[in-house]
Amino acid sequence: MLCRSSRCCWLLATVLASFVVCKAQPCENITDLDLKHSIIGSTLQVRLLLYTRVNATCGHLLDSENPFSEPLLNVTRPTIFIIHGYRPTGSPPIWMNWVVEAILARKDVNAIVVDWNRGATNINYLKVVENTRRVAVNLTHFIQKLQDEGVSLSSIHMIGVSLGAHIAGFTGANFNSNIGRITALDPAGPSFTGKLPEDRLDKTDAQFVDVLHTDMDSLGFRKPLGHIDFYANGGADQPGCPKTIFSGSKYFKCDHQRSVFLFLYSLNNTCPITAYPCSSYSDFLDGKCLNCTQFGSAGCPVFGYDVIRWKDSLVKMDQAMTYFTTNKETPFCKTGYKVDILTWNSEARWGYISITLRKGDQETTAEIDHKSYKFEQYTENSLLAQFDRDVQPAEKITLKYRTGNVFGPRYKLRVLRIRLTPLPLEHKLRPLCRYDLLLLENKEVTFRPIPCEWSNF
Amino acid sequence: MDDLELKCLDEVSDNNNVENGEMYEEVSPGNGTCSSHHASDITEGRPLLTSAQVAENNGDHCSVRCPTLPETKPRVLERLKKELNETVVWKIKVWMAILIAFVFIVSVILLFLFLCSDHQEDVDDQYDASSFVVPLFFRGSFTLANQSFVQDSTPQPNLDDGLPKNLQQKLTDIYKSSHALERYFSLATINTLRNASVQYQLQFKMPLEHEQLTHYTLSREVVYHVLLQHLLDQDTENSLYIEPSSLNMEVGKWN
Numbered sequence: 218m219l220c221r222s223s224r225c226c227w228l229l230a231t232v233l234a235s236f237v238v239c240k241a242q243p244c245e246n247i248t249d250l251d252l253k254h255s256i257i258g259s260t261l262q263v264r265l266l267l268y269t270r271v272n273a274t275c276g277h278l279l280d281s282e283n284p285f286s287e288p289l290l291n292v293t294r295p296t297i298f299i300i301h302g303y304r305p306t307g308s309p310p311i312w313m314n315w316v317v318e319a320i321l322a323r324k325d326v327n328a329i330v331v332d333w334n335r336g337a338t339n340i341n342y343l344k345v346v347e348n349t350r351r352v353a354v355n356l357t358h359f360i361q362k363l364q365d366e367g368v369s370l371s372s373i374h375m376i377g378v379s380l381g382a383h384i385a386g387f388t389g390a391n392f393n394s395n396i397g398r399i400t401a402l403d404p405a406g407p408s409f410t411g412k413l414p415e416d417r418l419d420k421t422d423a424q425f426v427d428v429l430h431t432d433m434d435s436l437g438f439r440k441p442l443g444h445i446d447f448y449a450n451g452g453a454d455q456p457g458c459p460k461t462i463f464s465g466s467k468y469f470k471c472d473h474q475r476s477v478f479l480f481l482y483s484l485n486n487t488c489p490i491t492a493y494p495c496s497s498y499s500d501f502l503d504g505k506c507l508n509c510t511q512f513g514s515a516g517c518p519v520f521g522y523d524v525i526r527w528k529d530s531l532v533k534m535d536q537a538m539t540y541f542t543t544n545k546e547t548p549f550c551k552t553g554y555k556v557d558i559l560t561w562n563s564e565a566r567w568g569y570i571s572i573t574l575r576k577g578d579q580e581t582t583a584e585i586d587h588k589s590y591k592f593e594q595y596t597e598n599s600l601l602a603q604f605d606r607d608v609q610p611a612e613k614i615t616l617k618y619r620t621g622n623v624f625g626p627r628y629k630l631r632v633l634r635i636r637l638t639p640l641p642l643e644h645k646l647r648p649l650c651r652y653d654l655l656l657l658e659n660k661e662v663t664f665r666p667i668p669c670e671w672s673n674f
Numbered sequence: 675m676d677d678l679e680l681k682c683l684d685e686v687s688d689n690n691n692v693e694n695g696e697m698y699e700e701v702s703p704g705n706g707t708c709s710s711h712h713a714s715d716i717t718e719g720r721p722l723l724t725s726a727q728v729a730e731n732n733g734d735h736c737s738v739r740c741p742t743l744p745e746t747k748p749r750v751l752e753r754l755k756k757e758l759n760e761t762v763v764w765k766i767k768v769w770m771a772i773l774i775a776f777v778f779i780v781s782v783i784l785l786f787l788f789l790c791s792d793h794q795e796d797v798d799d800q801y802d803a804s805s806f807v808v809p810l811f812f813r814g815s816f817t818l819a820n821q822s823f824v825q826d827s828t829p830q831p832n833l834d835d836g837l838p839k840n841l842q843q844k845l846t847d848i849y850k851s852s853h854a855l856e857r858y859f860s861l862a863t864i865n866t867l868r869n870a871s872v873q874y875q876l877q878f879k880m881p882l883e884h885e886q887l888t889h890y891t892l893s894r895e896v897v898y899h900v901l902l903q904h905l906l907d908q909d910t911e912n913s914l915y916i917e918p919s920s921l922n923m924e925v926g927k928w929n
Contacts (some may be wrong), residue, residue, distance in 0.1 A: 559890070561798075561854060561890065561891055562798055563797055563798055564797055564798075595886055595889075595890045624787040624788075624790070625787075625790065626790070628796075629796055629798070631798060631853060631854065633854055633890060633891060633896060634895075634896070634899075650899070651903065652896055652899040652900050652903060653852050653853055653854045653855065653896065653899075653900050653903075654853070655853040664903075665903075665906065665907060667899070667902065667903050667906055670895075670899075
């Protein structure tokens, strides 16, 4: 048998089809410019490149006046636009082909890359900001052409990165909230922060607007802009990104670009990232926002491409700020536990807890050190422990209590019960418990967890 | 004092009875600000300055720039070196005395911190067991897995004298090793031994004030799980292996 699975067949078909198509028509790529163009400035030129499952790696240039002259553009398929942002060096975005391929692997769509590199490449950022309006006019014109041929506006999804997010917003505004969805990946902050909704992306620009913030303290936008706003790792600094300027250009773009990689990762759906609606990142880290009862049986929304499943309830809610944490590289998803600790010390104790889960030779540690927690007698503390990988079921658990004091007495934390409940809570996975532990400061205590039973406290 | 003496060390050094260090500084008289001595090199050359001192402001401290003082820095260092090398007592020199004082102060601080950190008693480590007078009982049963019994349904307390005693000891050891329950634990008794099924009773003693205690520490949940987690940790080859799934417990009254 030549093909063992349908996926294999599809891949083979794609390769063969690409070969046939490519023979017929040259492949178009995003305009490649260099620093010279950036310094002298480039005049705006918008090119639309079509990718489908038949030509997943070979873009076809669309004629904006007569798009249906391209036979692969199919009105019955949904259309996804991918719009890049500011290109200070003129190079094409490295992630563009990955995003296109991941989208096409996930869904049979017309993936249209909006190449406005000529126009986005300019050392003068303000000039590029001016061009966003003109790109939006161009796109509006193109979408009207599609509409004339019977394409439904609600089947259009625009994915905009940085300035591209605002371009999607301006285009959507021209269709009175009828565009199906806008996904904004770290929408640009400079020149847009503090502007009126009509001068930036906002949630009235499409039926559903989902926004990811990864660099709100620098190149991104701080305030919520969509029906749901995801603040990855709090929305400002991303794990694994350099903290000093000595790391070169990575220092400037790493946090901002992480938004694309997080979205790209969400497309392959292997390890969904659950986002928790919360009033602040600090409250989320404190474990105060782990319930998603407002979403009923659907539970907490999942970040990324699949958040569309929560569209109805999110549109009704009007606006939701959600938080999650990620690893510094793929897989970005973390494994979370709600940790409830009940202590019996008659005097209150302060400190941090670290938890290590072990299964065979697998091991993962979570430091719950976001702040010093107060442990009071017979008062249950709920903490959020996030591990960089999934070690389930944990055969051994190691706990460590520390106060952070260099001098002073070595305190003891007297734990009556510790309970680790896997997240998300709506999956109703069975929690792990252990009773009667004495945690000496800075000393590890290892135990075998037991399944929790009923509790009356 | 109306005027101020100012002079440079390298020019005239025997006329003013002024200490070397003071020579480079102009001290304002009473309420003086900086004088205009920088304006003229000629006036600076004089051992006694007669230029008018402005007396409006209060005690400004101004330095005097001497035109050429090439030897000043080395001289100060030399003097400092000399002073540090002066003997205080016996063979101990000034610099040694300063170092010893510094080391002494740091050691006292560290010793103090060390003593504080080691001699801090945890209030929960101190308790008066004689004040625990109110009894609390838990009863239940479990099954022994590795014991072979004669197929007889009558109670056999004397079947093996050692067995109930060993089980009693096992329960006592478990609760005596518990951090939270040890202080309240009083007695474990094996009531009946029928086939492999064992009826047990646990006695705890609480202080007079025990409302919260019975709700949390001495709740059925904690007492039961402390025993259960020990049973789950035990070695299955042990002859006193208790089947964890057979364990049950309820809050009981003494009978």
